Amino acid sequence: MYLDPDNHAVKLCAQGMDIEGKPEEASKLFTQAWNEAINDFERFIAAHYIARHQKSVADKLKRDETALHLVHIPGMLTPFRRC
Numbered sequence: 001m002y003l004d005p006d007n008h009a010v011k012l013c014a015q016g017m018d019i020e021g022k023p024e025e026a027s028k029l030f031t032q033a034w035n036e037a038i039n040d041f042e043r044f045i046a047a048h049y050i051a052r053h054q055k056s057v058a059d060k061l062k063r064d065e066t067a068l069h070l071v072h073i074p075g076m077l078t079p080f081r082r083c
Contacts, residue, residue, distance in 0.1 A: 009033040009042035013049050027053045044070040 003010050016029035030053065034046035044067050051063030 003045070007042070009037050009045055012036070013045055016049060023053055040070040043067075 005011070005014070012029045012033035016026040016033070019029075020026045027050070030046055030049040034043060034050060037043040037046055047063050047067035047070065051060045051067065054060040054063055
């Protein structure tokens with residue numbers, strides 16, 4: 001998967017990864033990426049990083065599930081949905 005380093009959401013997530021030693025600040029950048037995302041690809045990336053910073057396993061799984069719901073599998077007419 002190619003991540004455009006000039007993409008706004010990718011930049012925010014990269015900045016957050018650079019400061020993951022400061023989880024509250026990193027989380028703010030990941031949340032900003034989510035809030036400013038303009039498509040499912042950007043929301044997918046942001047949701048993945050938001051999930052990494054959740055305090056409980058249940059919250060992590062919820063965010064990862066959100067990310068998976070945004071995945072578009074080639075050849076499918078609709079995004080992936082849990083059956």
